[in-house]
Amino acid sequence: MRRRSWLAAPFILWSAAFIIIPLLLIVYFGMTDGDGAFTWSNLAAMAEVDNLKALGLALLLSLSATLICLILAYPIAMILAERRTSSGTLIAMLFILPMWMNFLLRTMAWQTLLEKNGVINTLLHVLRLPSVTLIYTPSAVVLGMVYNFLPFMILPLYTVLSKIDRDVLLAARDLGAGPWQTFLRITLPLSTPGMISGITMVFVPSLTTFVITDMLGGGKVQLIGNTIEQEFIQGSSWHVGSGLSLILMIFVLISMAFVAKYDPQQSGSLIGGGGRE
C-alpha cells in the first residue's frame, strides 16, 4: 500500500510549479517596491482608511451573502436529500446547470431584470405598484453573490445530508425526540462538515469578487476585490496589489483552518463523490 504514494508525485510537482511558486511571486511582489527593495508599505496599505472601508464593506456583504445562502440552501438540501431517489440528484443537477451558462452573461442578465425600467419594475408597473430601486445598491451586489454562489452551498449540504443514516433518525424518533429535537441534536451536528465547506465556498469568492460589484453595484460599491483589481488593471501598482492580496489571503487561511478543524476528512467537500451510497 505504501508504495502507492508515489502516485501523488505528478500532483506534487505540478502544485510546486503552478501553485507554490506563483504564490511566492506574489509574496515577493508584495514585499518589495518598484526597485526591488524590501518594504512593508504594500502590506501597510491595507490600513489606509479607504482600503479598510472597502475591506469592511466586503466582509459585511460577503457575510450577509453567506448567511442568506445558508438559510436558502439548508431547506432545499433537506428536501432533496429526503427524496433519496435519482430525482433528488436530478434536481440537485438543476442547480449546477446555470453554471454552464457564462457567468458574465448571467450577471448581466440580472441587470435586465433589476433595472429602473427592467423586467421587475415593468411588472410592478403593470400591477400598478410603485417601482423600486433595486440595481446599483449594496443589496443588488449581495443578490449577485447569492445567485452566483448558491450552488456551492447547496451541493455540499445535499451530500452530507443524504449520507445521514435514516435509521439514526428513526431511532431518535422511537426514543421520543420530536422533529425539532431530532433536527437540532442529529441532523444539524451531522451536517456540520457540509455547512463548513459550503460557508467557505461562498464566503471566499464573495469576499474577493470584483465582477459582480462592477456589474450590479454600478461602481458605487467599492469592495476590496475592486481595489485589488484596480491596482493591477488600472495601472497603478502591482506591488500594492500583491500586498493587499497577501492580506486578503489571511482570510483564506482562516477559512482553510476552519475546514481542517471541523471537517478533517473533507467529507463535506463540494460534491463528496456524488451523494448517496
Place this chain on the structure above:
Amino acid sequence: MNRKSIQTAKRLYTVLLILFMYAPIFAMIALSFNASKFRAVWGGFTLDWYQRLIHDHVILSAFYNTILIALIASILATLIGTLAALGISVLPSRSRTASLAVANIPMLNADIVTGISLMLLFIACRIKLGFASVLIAHITFDIPFVILSVLPKLKQSRQRTYEAALDLGADSWQAFWRIIFPDILPGILSGFMLAFTMSIDDFIITHFTKGPGVDTLSTCIYSEVRKGIRPEMYALSTLLFVLVLLLLILINYQPAKGNRKGVKRLVLSRVVPGALILSFLVFALFYARNDTAAAGQGQVIVYNWGEYLDPDVVAQFEEETGIHVVYEEYETNEIMYPKIASGAIAYDAVCPSEYMVQRMIDEDLLYAFDAKDLPQSGNIGDRYWKISGSIDPENRYFVPYYWGTVGILYNKSKVKEPVDSWSILWDKKYKGEILMQNSVRDALGITLKYLGYSLNSTDLDELHEARDMLIRQKPLVQAYVVDQVRDMMIGNEAALAVIYSGEAHVSQAANPDLAYAIPKEGSNVWMDGWVIPKNAKNKDNAKKWISFLCRPDIAKKNFEYITYSVTNEKVRDLVDDPVLKNSPILWSTDEELTDLETFRYLGKENTDLYNRLWRDIKSH
C-alpha cells in the same frame, strides 16, 4: 399543518428556488429572440441571431476554444487528480494534511490572485502567453476538484476485499482494477464533470493568462461588453443551455418499473447523449479547421481595443497581402501597458490612447518610423497631426486613427433646460438620474475642467477641490459605469450621462430623445492610434498594416462599423448614409477642437495620487 400541506410547501419552495436560479437565464433566452440589438429595447421576435451565429467565426472559434480547453484540462486534471488521491490517501497523516492544504489553495484563493500569480510566473519564465498557458492554468485550478471528489469515495472503497484479492493471488494491479477502481469511478466522473464545469465558467483566470489569438467565450464576452453584447452570443448560450438540459434529462431518464434494464433506457440514457456529444464535438472541430490559416508572407501580431475594427478588414488585409494577422484585443490602456512593458509578447502593431503613447515614448518602448511617411499617411488631416504632436512632436511614433470628445448625453424628455455646463451634473434636481464614467481620469478630468483648471492638473489643492466636488456629487449619481452607458441611456434609465462622442452618436441613433453637448468650460479630446513596439518582430508587416488601415476605403469601413470619429479626411466624402455623413457629433471644425485638451501621462507618483483620490471618492 397536515402532511399534504407540508409536501406542497416543499414543492413550492423547490420551484421558487429553481425559478430564482433560472430567471436570468430566461432573460438571456428572451434576448436571443430580440430583434433589437440593444439590451434595453424589445424590438420584436426574430430568429436572425441564430442564423448569423452560424457564420460568426469569432464567436464559434471562441466557443471551440472554450470546449477544447475545458475538455483537455479536465481530462488531464482528472488523471493527475485521481493519481494524487490514490497517493495522498496512503501518505502519513502530516504530509497528507499538507498536500490537502496545497490542493485547497486554488479552490479557496481569490481567482484574481490565482490568475495574477500564474501570469507573473509565465512572464517571469518567458513562457508565451497563449493556448498552453491558459491550459496550464485551467489544469491547476481543476485538479483540487478532482482530488476532493475522489478521496471520499476512496475512503469508502472495499479495502478488505482488496486485501483478500491480494491474498488470493491477484497482483495489486488486477486487484485495483477489479475492486478499488469500480468503487471510486463515480467520484472520478463527478470530479471530471465538476472540473469541466469550472473550466467552462472561468473568466478571471483565463483573462490574466491568455495571449494573442486565444479567446474563450468568457474573454470574448468581456471584450464585447465595451460595445454591447452581440445577440449572437445569447443565441449560442440558449442553444448550449437547451443541449445541456436535454443531456441531463436523458441521462437521468428512468422508465417505468420493470423496464429498468430495457433497451429503451439504454438507448435513451446512453446512446443518444453519446451521439449528441459526439456530433457536437465534430461540429466544433469542423469550425476549428478554418482557424489555421496559412502564413505565406509571414504574420503581423496586432493588439487592438475590443471591437475596434470591422472584422472584414482583417480578412481583406490577409487576402491582399498574404500576411497572416494574429489579432488580440484589450479593454483598457492599463491592461495593454504591462504586457508591452514586460516584453512578454512581441506585438507588432498596437493601438493605444495618446497619453499612453506618451508614456511609452518616455519609457523608450516604441519604434521610431516616421509615422507621416507611410504610403497612406497623407490621408490624415493636419489638425490631427497637430494634436498628436503634443505628445509626439516630430510625428515619429504615432499614427492617429480614431478621435473623440467627452461630453454630456442627455435625455430631452427628462432635461428641459439647455445643457451647456458641467454644473448640471451637480444639480440636485437630477438625483439618481446621473451616470458618471467609472474611470479616474475622466471623472476627475471633467471636474477639474468645470472648476476652470487643466485636466492634467497635478496641483494638490486643485485636485482635492475636485475630489470634494465628486464626493458631494456621489449621492446624486445613479451609477459609475463604463460600457453600460449606451444601453442605459437608450433604455431611458437615466437623464444625464458623461459619455464619449462615438458612443453618444450610437445612442442617439437608437433613441432620438437623446442629445449630446460639450460643455462650455471645455473638455477632453482623446485620440487612439497606431504605434509599433520596439521589440516587434515584423516591423515591415506592421507598417503595411498601418498604412492599409489609413487607406480611405478601409478607414471608411471601420468608421461605419464602429462609428467613432476618424482622422482620415477622405472618409466623409465616401460615406453614403446621410445620418453618419451629417452627424454633428462625429465631425467637427478646427475651432471646436482647439478648446479641448488632451490627457497627458503624469508620471507614476501623480498616477498613484489620482488613484488614491478616486478610491477616496468611491469608498466614501
